[in-house]
Amino acid sequence: MTTTTSRGLLLFVVAVVAMFCVSAAQSPCPAPSTCQSDTCVGMRCPYNEFTYCEMDCNTCKPKFFDLEKKEEKCDKLTLKCRLMHLEMVKKKKGSRSGGAPDGGRQDTDELYDPDCDAQQQFRAKQCDNGTGECWCVNSAGVRNTDKSKSGVDCPKLVLCSQIVLDFFLPMDHKPSEDEKIQNVQKVKDILGKNYFVIPDQFKNVQLLDTRNMIVTLTQNVSGNVADIATVAYLADKQLKAGKLQTSETPPQTIEVDPDARKPIVWFYDDEPPRMSPSRMAPGIIAIIVIAVLAAVTAAVIFFWWKKQQGTKKYNRAHKQELQDAA
Numbered sequence: 001m002t003t004t005t006s007r008g009l010l011l012f013v014v015a016v017v018a019m020f021c022v023s024a025a026q027s028p029c030p031a032p033s034t035c036q037s038d039t040c041v042g043m044r045c046p047y048n049e050f051t052y053c054e055m056d057c058n059t060c061k062p063k064f065f066d067l068e069k070k071e072e073k074c075d076k077l078t079l080k081c082r083l084m085h086l087e088m089v090k091k092k093k094g095s096r097s098g099g100a101p102d103g104g105r106q107d108t109d110e111l112y113d114p115d116c117d118a119q120q121q122f123r124a125k126q127c128d129n130g131t132g133e134c135w136c137v138n139s140a141g142v143r144n145t146d147k148s149k150s151g152v153d154c155p156k157l158v159l160c161s162q163i164v165l166d167f168f169l170p171m172d173h174k175p176s177e178d179e180k181i182q183n184v185q186k187v188k189d190i191l192g193k194n195y196f197v198i199p200d201q202f203k204n205v206q207l208l209d210t211r212n213m214i215v216t217l218t219q220n221v222s223g224n225v226a227d228i229a230t231v232a233y234l235a236d237k238q239l240k241a242g243k244l245q246t247s248e249t250p251p252q253t254i255e256v257d258p259d260a261r262k263p264i265v266w267f268y269d270d271e272p273p274r275m276s277p278s279r280m281a282p283g284i285i286a287i288i289v290i291a292v293l294a295a296v297t298a299a300v301i302f303f304w305w306k307k308q309q310g311t312k313k314y315n316r317a318h319k320q321e322l323q324d325a326a
Contacts, residue, residue: 159270
Protein backbone atom coordinates (compact mmCIF):
# COMPACT_ATOMS: atom_id res chain seq x y z
CA MET A 1 0.00 0.00 0.00
CA THR A 2 2.86 2.34 0.91
CA THR A 3 4.69 1.47 -2.30
CA THR A 4 1.58 2.18 -4.36
CA THR A 5 1.08 5.52 -2.59
CA SER A 6 4.71 6.52 -3.08
CA ARG A 7 4.56 5.58 -6.73
CA GLY A 8 1.36 7.63 -7.19
CA LEU A 9 2.91 10.61 -5.44
CA LEU A 10 6.00 10.36 -7.63
CA LEU A 11 3.88 10.30 -10.79
CA PHE A 12 1.96 13.35 -9.57
CA VAL A 13 5.20 15.28 -8.94
CA VAL A 14 6.54 14.31 -12.37
CA ALA A 15 3.29 15.47 -14.01
CA VAL A 16 3.39 18.82 -12.21
CA VAL A 17 7.03 19.38 -13.21
CA ALA A 18 6.24 18.45 -16.80
CA MET A 19 3.31 20.87 -16.93
CA PHE A 20 5.52 23.64 -15.53
CA CYS A 21 8.23 22.96 -18.11
CA VAL A 22 5.72 22.97 -20.97
CA SER A 23 4.20 26.21 -19.71
CA ALA A 24 7.63 27.81 -19.43
CA ALA A 25 8.54 26.68 -22.93
CA GLN A 26 5.35 28.12 -24.39
CA SER A 27 5.62 31.41 -22.52
CA PRO A 28 7.49 34.18 -24.36
CA CYS A 29 9.15 35.06 -21.07
CA PRO A 30 10.88 32.64 -18.71
CA ALA A 31 9.92 34.85 -15.79
CA PRO A 32 6.96 37.00 -16.88
CA SER A 33 6.22 38.06 -13.32
CA THR A 34 9.31 40.32 -13.38
CA CYS A 35 7.90 42.43 -16.25
CA GLN A 36 4.69 44.35 -16.69
CA SER A 37 2.25 42.37 -18.81
CA ASP A 38 1.01 45.45 -20.69
CA THR A 39 4.41 46.50 -22.05
CA CYS A 40 3.25 46.31 -25.67
CA VAL A 41 -0.18 47.86 -25.16
CA GLY A 42 -0.51 50.95 -27.34
CA MET A 43 3.00 50.56 -28.73
CA ARG A 44 3.64 50.94 -32.46
CA CYS A 45 6.57 51.26 -34.81
CA PRO A 46 6.11 54.72 -36.35
CA TYR A 47 8.05 54.01 -39.57
CA ASN A 48 6.86 50.49 -40.33
CA GLU A 49 3.18 49.55 -40.08
CA PHE A 50 3.92 45.90 -40.90
CA THR A 51 5.28 45.05 -37.45
CA TYR A 52 4.12 43.55 -34.16
CA CYS A 53 5.36 44.08 -30.62
CA GLU A 54 6.86 41.53 -28.24
CA MET A 55 8.35 42.07 -24.80
CA ASP A 56 12.08 41.56 -24.31
CA CYS A 57 12.10 39.48 -21.15
CA ASN A 58 15.67 40.44 -20.30
CA THR A 59 14.99 44.17 -20.32
CA CYS A 60 11.15 44.20 -20.06
CA LYS A 61 11.15 46.66 -22.98
CA PRO A 62 9.12 46.32 -26.19
CA LYS A 63 10.76 44.89 -29.30
CA PHE A 64 9.29 45.04 -32.79
CA PHE A 65 9.39 42.36 -35.45
CA ASP A 66 8.17 42.53 -39.04
CA LEU A 67 5.94 39.97 -40.75
CA GLU A 68 8.98 37.81 -41.52
CA LYS A 69 10.00 37.83 -37.84
CA LYS A 70 13.01 40.10 -38.43
CA GLU A 71 13.66 42.58 -35.63
CA GLU A 72 12.89 46.14 -36.67
CA LYS A 73 14.66 49.24 -35.36
CA CYS A 74 11.91 51.81 -34.98
CA ASP A 75 14.09 54.88 -34.55
CA LYS A 76 14.70 55.29 -38.30
CA LEU A 77 12.88 54.86 -41.61
CA THR A 78 12.41 51.40 -43.05
CA LEU A 79 13.22 51.94 -46.72
CA LYS A 80 10.53 51.80 -49.39
CA CYS A 81 11.76 48.56 -51.00
CA ARG A 82 11.43 46.66 -47.73
CA LEU A 83 8.05 48.26 -46.95
CA MET A 84 6.68 47.28 -50.37
CA HIS A 85 7.88 43.71 -49.85
CA LEU A 86 6.21 43.51 -46.44
CA GLU A 87 3.01 45.00 -47.85
CA MET A 88 2.97 42.20 -50.43
CA VAL A 89 3.65 39.62 -47.70
CA LYS A 90 0.61 40.96 -45.87
CA LYS A 91 -1.52 40.85 -49.03
CA LYS A 92 -0.46 37.29 -49.87
CA LYS A 93 -0.54 35.72 -46.43
CA GLY A 94 -2.82 37.99 -44.41
CA SER A 95 -1.81 39.55 -41.12
CA ARG A 96 -3.26 40.75 -37.89
CA SER A 97 -0.73 43.53 -37.58
CA GLY A 98 -1.56 46.67 -36.93
CA GLY A 99 -1.89 68.70 -64.14
CA ALA A 100 1.56 67.51 -64.09
CA PRO A 101 4.84 69.34 -63.43
CA ASP A 102 7.01 69.32 -66.57
CA GLY A 103 8.81 66.01 -67.01
CA GLY A 104 7.19 64.28 -64.05
CA ARG A 105 5.52 60.89 -64.24
CA GLN A 106 3.29 58.82 -61.97
CA ASP A 107 3.79 55.26 -60.81
CA THR A 108 0.82 53.74 -62.62
CA ASP A 109 1.78 50.09 -62.02
CA GLU A 110 0.15 47.81 -59.50
CA LEU A 111 1.99 47.09 -56.26
CA TYR A 112 4.60 44.37 -56.78
CA ASP A 113 6.87 42.32 -54.52
CA PRO A 114 10.28 43.93 -55.10
CA ASP A 115 13.73 42.37 -55.04
CA CYS A 116 15.76 44.33 -52.47
CA ASP A 117 19.50 44.19 -51.80
CA ALA A 118 21.12 43.82 -48.37
CA GLN A 119 20.77 47.59 -47.76
CA GLN A 120 16.99 47.49 -48.48
CA GLN A 121 17.56 49.30 -51.80
CA PHE A 122 15.76 48.32 -55.00
CA ARG A 123 17.72 46.19 -57.43
CA ALA A 124 17.77 47.70 -60.92
CA LYS A 125 16.07 44.66 -62.43
CA GLN A 126 12.72 43.44 -61.11
CA CYS A 127 10.74 40.39 -62.25
CA ASP A 128 7.32 38.85 -61.74
CA ASN A 129 7.75 35.12 -61.23
CA GLY A 130 4.08 34.59 -61.99
CA THR A 131 4.08 36.17 -65.46
CA GLY A 132 7.78 35.78 -66.28
CA GLU A 133 8.03 39.48 -67.14
CA CYS A 134 10.99 41.64 -66.12
CA TRP A 135 11.63 45.38 -66.17
CA CYS A 136 14.01 48.05 -64.90
CA VAL A 137 13.24 50.48 -62.08
CA ASN A 138 14.69 53.68 -60.69
CA SER A 139 15.89 54.12 -57.11
CA ALA A 140 12.27 54.73 -56.03
CA GLY A 141 11.20 51.35 -57.44
CA VAL A 142 9.21 52.98 -60.26
CA ARG A 143 9.38 51.18 -63.60
CA ASN A 144 11.32 53.04 -66.30
CA THR A 145 11.30 50.45 -69.13
CA ASP A 146 8.69 48.31 -70.82
CA LYS A 147 7.99 44.91 -69.30
CA SER A 148 9.43 42.03 -71.31
CA LYS A 149 9.51 38.24 -71.22
CA SER A 150 12.44 38.05 -73.61
CA GLY A 151 14.87 39.75 -71.27
CA VAL A 152 15.63 43.35 -70.36
CA ASP A 153 18.99 45.04 -69.79
CA CYS A 154 19.26 47.03 -66.55
CA PRO A 155 22.93 48.11 -66.38
CA LYS A 156 22.47 50.37 -63.35
CA LEU A 157 19.95 51.73 -60.88
CA VAL A 158 18.90 55.15 -62.18
CA LEU A 159 18.65 57.75 -59.42
CA CYS A 160 15.25 59.30 -58.80
CA SER A 161 16.65 62.65 -57.70
CA GLN A 162 13.42 64.58 -57.24
CA ILE A 163 9.89 63.75 -56.10
CA VAL A 164 6.85 66.04 -55.97
CA LEU A 165 3.84 65.63 -53.68
CA ASP A 166 0.83 67.26 -55.34
CA PHE A 167 -2.46 67.69 -53.45
CA PHE A 168 -5.22 70.18 -52.63
CA LEU A 169 -6.19 71.81 -49.33
CA PRO A 170 -9.86 72.08 -48.27
CA MET A 171 -10.22 75.86 -48.51
CA ASP A 172 -13.31 77.67 -49.83
CA HIS A 173 -11.38 80.81 -50.73
CA LYS A 174 -8.20 81.97 -52.36
CA PRO A 175 -5.47 81.61 -49.71
CA SER A 176 -3.96 84.81 -48.39
CA GLU A 177 -0.20 85.33 -48.28
CA ASP A 178 -0.19 84.64 -44.53
CA GLU A 179 -2.12 81.39 -45.05
CA LYS A 180 0.34 80.35 -47.73
CA ILE A 181 3.30 80.94 -45.43
CA GLN A 182 1.65 79.12 -42.49
CA ASN A 183 0.66 76.05 -44.51
CA VAL A 184 4.03 75.79 -46.23
CA GLN A 185 5.79 75.87 -42.87
CA LYS A 186 3.38 73.31 -41.43
CA VAL A 187 4.08 70.87 -44.27
CA LYS A 188 7.82 71.27 -43.73
CA ASP A 189 7.42 70.68 -39.99
CA ILE A 190 5.31 67.54 -40.48
CA LEU A 191 7.62 65.94 -43.05
CA GLY A 192 10.64 66.89 -40.96
CA LYS A 193 9.27 65.40 -37.74
CA ASN A 194 7.67 62.34 -39.35
CA TYR A 195 10.34 61.32 -41.83
CA PHE A 196 13.56 63.20 -40.95
CA VAL A 197 13.46 65.41 -44.05
CA ILE A 198 16.11 68.11 -43.54
CA PRO A 199 15.56 71.74 -44.67
CA ASP A 200 17.95 71.45 -47.63
CA GLN A 201 15.82 68.63 -49.09
CA PHE A 202 12.85 70.97 -49.57
CA LYS A 203 13.70 72.25 -53.04
CA ASN A 204 10.41 74.09 -53.28
CA VAL A 205 7.18 74.15 -51.27
CA GLN A 206 4.33 76.40 -52.35
CA LEU A 207 0.60 76.80 -51.93
CA LEU A 208 -0.92 78.13 -55.14
CA ASP A 209 -3.96 80.39 -55.48
CA THR A 210 -5.90 77.29 -56.62
CA ARG A 211 -5.35 75.70 -53.14
CA ASN A 212 -2.91 73.29 -54.79
CA MET A 213 0.01 72.37 -52.52
CA ILE A 214 3.22 71.45 -54.38
CA VAL A 215 6.02 69.90 -52.29
CA THR A 216 9.26 69.28 -54.19
CA LEU A 217 11.81 67.05 -52.43
CA THR A 218 15.35 66.46 -53.64
CA GLN A 219 17.83 63.65 -53.00
CA ASN A 220 20.81 65.63 -54.29
CA VAL A 221 21.89 66.92 -50.89
CA SER A 222 25.02 65.90 -49.02
CA GLY A 223 25.05 64.56 -45.48
CA ASN A 224 22.69 62.32 -43.54
CA VAL A 225 19.50 62.86 -45.53
CA ALA A 226 16.15 61.11 -45.69
CA ASP A 227 15.38 58.74 -48.56
CA ILE A 228 12.80 60.74 -50.50
CA ALA A 229 11.32 57.61 -52.13
CA THR A 230 10.47 56.27 -48.67
CA VAL A 231 9.20 59.68 -47.53
CA ALA A 232 6.89 59.89 -50.56
CA TYR A 233 5.68 56.30 -50.07
CA LEU A 234 4.69 56.96 -46.45
CA ALA A 235 3.38 60.49 -47.00
CA ASP A 236 1.26 59.32 -49.94
CA LYS A 237 -0.47 56.80 -47.68
CA GLN A 238 -1.31 59.55 -45.20
CA LEU A 239 -2.48 61.93 -47.92
CA LYS A 240 -4.79 59.35 -49.46
CA ALA A 241 -6.17 58.65 -45.98
CA GLY A 242 -7.14 62.33 -45.76
CA LYS A 243 -4.38 64.18 -43.95
CA LEU A 244 -0.72 64.60 -43.14
CA GLN A 245 -0.05 64.64 -39.43
CA THR A 246 2.65 64.10 -36.83
CA SER A 247 2.48 61.45 -34.12
CA GLU A 248 2.89 63.96 -31.30
CA THR A 249 0.05 65.05 -28.99
CA PRO A 250 -1.63 67.23 -30.10
CA PRO A 251 -0.57 66.47 -33.67
CA GLN A 252 0.23 69.00 -36.35
CA THR A 253 -2.16 68.34 -39.21
CA ILE A 254 -2.65 69.27 -42.86
CA GLU A 255 -6.03 68.24 -44.22
CA VAL A 256 -6.53 67.08 -47.81
CA ASP A 257 -9.56 68.23 -49.82
CA PRO A 258 -11.70 65.08 -50.30
CA ASP A 259 -13.66 66.68 -53.16
CA ALA A 260 -10.60 67.54 -55.25
CA ARG A 261 -8.68 65.04 -57.35
CA LYS A 262 -6.71 62.49 -55.37
CA PRO A 263 -3.11 63.28 -54.30
CA ILE A 264 -0.44 62.53 -56.91
CA VAL A 265 3.25 61.70 -56.53
CA TRP A 266 5.50 62.74 -59.44
CA PHE A 267 8.91 61.11 -59.98
CA TYR A 268 11.90 62.73 -61.74
CA ASP A 269 14.88 60.60 -62.79
CA ASP A 270 18.42 61.63 -63.71
CA GLU A 271 17.88 59.77 -67.01
CA PRO A 272 14.74 59.64 -69.20
CA PRO A 273 12.64 56.44 -69.06
CA ARG A 274 13.16 53.88 -71.84
CA MET A 275 9.51 53.18 -72.60
CA SER A 276 7.55 52.93 -75.83
CA PRO A 277 5.11 55.88 -76.17
CA SER A 278 2.07 53.60 -76.00
CA ARG A 279 3.06 52.52 -72.50
CA MET A 280 4.14 55.83 -71.09
CA ALA A 281 2.39 57.24 -68.04
CA PRO A 282 -0.51 59.59 -68.78
CA GLY A 283 1.50 62.54 -67.45
CA ILE A 284 4.26 62.13 -70.01
CA ILE A 285 1.82 61.63 -72.89
CA ALA A 286 -0.06 64.77 -71.85
CA ILE A 287 3.17 66.76 -71.80
CA ILE A 288 4.10 65.54 -75.29
CA VAL A 289 0.64 66.42 -76.64
CA ILE A 290 0.78 69.89 -75.08
CA ALA A 291 4.27 70.48 -76.49
CA VAL A 292 3.17 69.46 -80.00
CA LEU A 293 0.06 71.65 -79.83
CA ALA A 294 2.14 74.58 -78.61
CA ALA A 295 4.60 74.13 -81.50
CA VAL A 296 1.78 73.93 -84.07
CA THR A 297 0.09 77.00 -82.59
CA ALA A 298 3.35 78.95 -82.65
CA ALA A 299 3.94 77.98 -86.30
CA VAL A 300 0.41 79.06 -87.30
CA ILE A 301 0.82 82.42 -85.54
CA PHE A 302 4.23 82.95 -87.15
CA PHE A 303 2.97 82.28 -90.68
CA TRP A 304 -0.09 84.46 -90.08
CA TRP A 305 2.16 87.29 -88.89
CA LYS A 306 4.44 86.89 -91.92
CA LYS A 307 1.42 86.99 -94.23
CA GLN A 308 0.12 90.12 -92.50
CA GLN A 309 3.52 91.78 -92.86
CA GLY A 310 3.60 90.91 -96.57
CA THR A 311 0.10 92.29 -97.09
CA LYS A 312 0.99 95.56 -95.36
CA LYS A 313 4.16 95.90 -97.43
CA TYR A 314 2.22 95.29 -100.65
CA ASN A 315 -0.44 97.84 -99.68
CA ARG A 316 2.21 100.47 -98.94
CA ALA A 317 3.98 99.84 -102.25
CA HIS A 318 0.72 99.95 -104.20
CA LYS A 319 -0.30 103.18 -102.51
CA GLN A 320 3.08 104.71 -103.33
CA GLU A 321 2.70 103.72 -106.99
CA LEU A 322 -0.70 105.37 -107.15
CA GLN A 323 0.70 108.57 -105.63
CA ASP A 324 3.61 108.61 -108.10
CA ALA A 325 1.23 108.09 -111.03
CA ALA A 326 -0.90 110.99 -109.88
